[in-house]
Amino acid sequence: xxxxxxxxxxxxxxxxxxxxxxxxxxxxxxxxxxxxxxxxxxxxxxxxxxxxxxxxxxxxxxxxxxxxxxxxxxxxxxxxxxxxxxxxxxxxxxxxxxxxxxxxxxxxxxxxxxxxxxxxxxxxxxxxxxxxxxxxxxxxxxxxxxxxxxxxxxxxxxxxxxxxxxxxxxxxxxxxxxxxxxxxxxxxxxxxxxxxxxxxxxxxxxxxxxxxxxxxxxxxxxxxxxxxxxxxxxxxxxxxxxxxxxxxxxxxxxxxxxxxxxxxxxxxxxxxxxxxxxxxxxxxxxxxxxxxxxxxxxxxxxxxxxxxxxxxxxxxxxxxxxxxxxxxxxxxxxxxxxxxxxxxxxxxxxxxxxxxxxxxxxxxxxxxxxxxxxxxxxxxxxxxxxxxxx
Ligand SMILES: [Zn+2]
Ligand SMILES: [Zn+2]
Numbered sequence: 001x002x003x004x005x006x007x008x009x010x011x012x013x014x015x016x017x018x019x020x021x022x023x024x025x026x027x028x029x030x031x032x033x034x035x036x037x038x039x040x041x042x043x044x045x046x047x048x049x050x051x052x053x054x055x056x057x058x059x060x061x062x063x064x065x066x067x068x069x070x071x072x073x074x075x076x077x078x079x080x081x082x083x084x085x086x087x088x089x090x091x092x093x094x095x096x097x098x099x100x101x102x103x104x105x106x107x108x109x110x111x112x113x114x115x116x117x118x119x120x121x122x123x124x125x126x127x128x129x130x131x132x133x134x135x136x137x138x139x140x141x142x143x144x145x146x147x148x149x150x151x152x153x154x155x156x157x158x159x160x161x162x163x164x165x166x167x168x169x170x171x172x173x174x175x176x177x178x179x180x181x182x183x184x185x186x187x188x189x190x191x192x193x194x195x196x197x198x199x200x201x202x203x204x205x206x207x208x209x210x211x212x213x214x215x216x217x218x219x220x221x222x223x224x225x226x227x228x229x230x231x232x233x234x235x236x237x238x239x240x241x242x243x244x245x246x247x248x249x250x251x252x253x254x255x256x257x258x259x260x261x262x263x264x265x266x267x268x269x270x271x272x273x274x275x276x277x278x279x280x281x282x283x284x285x286x287x288x289x290x291x292x293x294x295x296x297x298x299x300x301x302x303x304x305x306x307x308x309x310x311x312x313x314x315x316x317x318x319x320x321x322x323x324x325x326x327x328x329x330x331x332x333x334x335x336x337x338x339x340x341x342x343x344x345x346x347x348x349x350x351x352x353x354x355x356x357x358x359x360x361x362x363x364x365x366x367x368x369x370x371x372x373x374x375x376x377x378x379x380x381x382x383x384x385x386x387x388x389x390x
Pocket of ligand 1: 172173174175176177178179180225226227228229230231232233
């Protein structure tokens with residue numbers, strides 16, 4: 001049934017009832033007319049045959065509360081000039097302002113086969129019609145699930161496999177998500193032939209709407225699974241093992257496709273998003289792909305130079321300090337940082353920081369005094385050349 005026909009035809013008039021007629025009045029009117037106009041009772045009377053067809057058509061719409069509502073709304077909308085573009089040219093524009101449409105809902109079924117415009121009308125009237133829209137439950141992709149995990153610093157840098165425990169809807173183990181009691185199976189909905197969509201199209205125009213019989217799922221479950229009551233979904237605690245790649249940063253989000261909530265009755269699952277938190281480390285810090293650490297050294301080690309042992313994530317390396325190295329200098333140990341995405345690794349940046357002894361014994365104190373005298377005699381003045389010296 002096209003909208004053009006709906007607007008051109010007056011089903012109430014065909015049945016001889018008012019537009020406010022009750023369901024009972026419509027039923028009675030139809031029965032009487034159908035009896036009177038039946039071709040068996042009027043052989044060879046083509047006018048009666050036409051009337052009979054019209055009455056049947058009118059009854060098919062008006063006896064169905066949902067269709068009647070849609071019909072009424074279509075006519076009301078047309079009468080008020082509410083159709084965008086004011087016309088009914090198939091493929092004509094005018095629907096750009098339909099911001100409330102959910103594209104997934106509109107085109108997700110894809111089985112109507114009569115082009116998008118019919119779907120648009122169907123969607124529009126379902127939404128406007130209330131009852132139709134509210135009961136729709138076409139198989140939908142499961143929701144995305146968010147969870148988080150906290151990793152040790154070293155695990156985050158080197159990569160680690162962690163178990164994640166989650167309680168979320170998952171396909172029912174009893175019916176494997178079909179929603180049907182084991183041993184039975186859902187049958188293809190005879191009304192929509194499994195498409196979940198009924199289209200009523202005549203001529204260029206058509207309506208597509210979710211099938212009422214199967215609520216848009218395309219299948220009918222005669223014996224619902226006793227565990228999930230036909231939904232195909234159960235709440236389950238799952239433990240999944242997630243491999244976190246080396247070098248993950250604090251606050252990163254990892255997407256695991258298909259590990260989210262199960263879709264209803266066999267629809268695809270959603271995705272799982274894991275937000276990764278990284279604990280700080282007592283030794284190492286991180287700047288991008290570089291690791292950082294502060295290495296305590298003695299004054300003597302900076303002055304004389306030498307090799308000191310420095311921790312890395314994998315072990316230790318000897319760091320060469322050149323003689324006369326300044327306090328606070330940053331030494332770079334190449335390739336001992338965080339693994340980079342494209343291969344290779346960042347560096348380990350070692351900041352040298354002089355540790356000042358707090359409790360020197362007599363011998364060391366004496367030696368230090370002797371050293372300072374020698375230093376002065378040798379001509380070293382720490383404040384030489386300093387702007388604040390005099
Ligand atoms: Zn089940
Ligand atoms: Zn159906």
